[in-house]
Amino acid sequence: MADAPAPDPDRPGRPTGGDREGPEASPGRGERSAAAPTWLKACLNGARRPDEHPALPVTPLQLAEAAREARGAGADAVHIHPRDEAGSESLSASHIGAAVRAVRAACPGLPVGVSTGLWMTGGDAGARRAAIRGWEALDASGLPDFASVNLAEPGFADLWKDLRRLGVEVEAGVWTPEGAEALAATGLECARVLVEIIGGQAGTALARAHAVLDRLDELGVPGPRLLHGEEEPTWILLDEAGQLGLATRIGLEDVLHGPQGDPVDGNTELVRLARARLA
Numbered sequence: 479m480a481d482a483p484a485p486d487p488d489r490p491g492r493p494t495g496g497d498r499e500g501p502e503a504s505p506g507r508g509e510r511s512a513a514a515p516t517w518l519k520a521c522l523n524g525a526r527r528p529d530e531h532p533a534l535p536v537t538p539l540q541l542a543e544a545a546r547e548a549r550g551a552g553a554d555a556v557h558i559h560p561r562d563e564a565g566s567e568s569l570s571a572s573h574i575g576a577a578v579r580a581v582r583a584a585c586p587g588l589p590v591g592v593s594t595g596l597w598m599t600g601g602d603a604g605a606r607r608a609a610i611r612g613w614e615a616l617d618a619s620g621l622p623d624f625a626s627v628n629l630a631e632p633g634f635a636d637l638w639k640d641l642r643r644l645g646v647e648v649e650a651g652v653w654t655p656e657g658a659e660a661l662a663a664t665g666l667e668c669a670r671v672l673v674e675i676i677g678g679q680a681g682t683a684l685a686r687a688h689a690v691l692d693r694l695d696e697l698g699v700p701g702p703r704l705l706h707g708e709e710e711p712t713w714i715l716l717d718e719a720g721q722l723g724l725a726t727r728i729g730l731e732d733v734l735h736g737p738q739g740d741p742v743d744g745n746t747e748l749v750r751l752a753r754a755r756l757a
Contacts, residue, residue, distance in 0.1 A: 496600035502627055506668035508737030516756040517725040519704070520749050521557040524731025525567060525597070531730055533744030536561050538580035544745050546584045548729070555589035556581060557626070557727065567598045569609040582619060591624040591649065594641075596631040603633030610640055621659055624669050629657040650701070654686075655693040662697035670725065673700060673706040675715055683711035684718060691722075706732060712736040713755070720756040728752040 522544045528534050534543040538560070545556045547589040560577035562568040574592060581590050599605040613621060625641050627634050638648050647669035650661050653676050661671070673690045675683050687705060694703065704725040707715035712733040720724035728748045736742050736751050 497716065514551075515753075516720050517554050517704075517721070518552060518749065518752060518756065519555045519591070519725070519727040519729075520545070520553035520745055521706075521727050521729035521731035522548065522745050523559050524593075525559060525595070525731075526730060528565065531734055531744070534730055535745070536565055538577045542580040542584035543575050544582045545588060545590075547744075547746040548749045549585050549588050551746045552753040553749050555591065555623075556585075557591045557593070557729070557731070559593050559595075559731070567593075567595070569598050569606060571609075571612040571615050571620075572710060574613060574622065575616045579620050580621050584608075589623040589744065591626065592622045594625050594627055594637060596628070596633075603637075605630070607633060607637055607640060610644075612657055613644055616625075622646055626651050627670060629653070629660045634660075635666070638664070638666055638668075650706070652690055652694070655689050658690055658693040658697060658699060661694075662699050670704045671701045673703055673705045673724075674720045675705075675711055677708070678711070680710040680714055683707055683714050687715055708732045716752055717755060726752070726756070 510544060522628070523535050526534055527534055535541045541558050541560070548556060558577055558581065559567050559602045560573045562570070562573050568574070578590050578592070581588070594606065594610065596606055599609065621644060624647040626649040627638050627641070630653055642649050649670045649672050650668040651674050652658050652661055653674050671694060673687060675687050676685060691703065691705070699744060702725065704727065705715055705719040705722070706712070706727045709732070712728070716726050716728060729745050733748065734742065737755065742743065742748055742751070
């Protein structure tokens with residue numbers, strides 16, 4: 479699947495100094511003017527429990543309202559983890575479809591993505607693949623626009639192909655230089671490469687991020703990059719993404735506090751704070 483031709487705000491690329499080249503000139507680089515705003519995705523809930531934040535959206539209606547408010551605050555897309563009736567993360571077609579349809583009804587035209595984290599099926603890659611193949615029962619209104627696939631998890635290549643057969647674009651979750659190598663070895667192309675700096679100390683976050691970004695470039699991995707972190711490194715990496723001209727994300731999935739460590743009201747405040755810093 480080829481990336482859409484630049485300029486396209488949904489396909490930000492990674493500049494490497496000097497003139498910014500078109501996406502066909504070099505992998506991971508896109509044509510964006512210096513004035514173009516950073517592409518920002520709101521990650522609304524993740525795997526967090528409702529008791530971690532009072533504004534965490536869980537139900538389809540809560541996700542829809544959170545998405546609507548995030549869009550109003552400046553989000554270009556949303557990433558959600560639909561839940562079942564007990565509040566547990568789910569990959570079943572019924573729960574995916576209900577959440578995606580609710581967001582689409584509240585936010586027409588807003589790209590909607592979901593996770594495919596292996597933990598949702600207890601580490602069973604076969605059960606995960608079966609659940610996602612069940613999405614064939616969904617019509618276009620219930621299918622997400624994109625889904626993230628973690629390269630550190632077994633079975634990612636088969637899952638990737640299943641998603642593409644469904645017409646769902648893939649975001650490749652790369653956590654380490656080894657993940658970059660695994661992605662390069664597949665020869666598969668994606669909508670975005672998610673450079674995700676998970677855990678670790680804030681003081682090492684930038685070095686770890688650049689190790690992954692550099693390895694992706696060395697291997698000629700195609701696709702625009704999205705850089706983000708979780709918890710303490712979140713704001714450091716959001717700022718770095720802005721400096722590099724990369725896409726990024728923010729939301730209660732990643733962090734519960736603002737840049738100064740203050741608690742936030744919810745996703746809308748996080749998106750507003752991020753937009754102010756990226757400006």
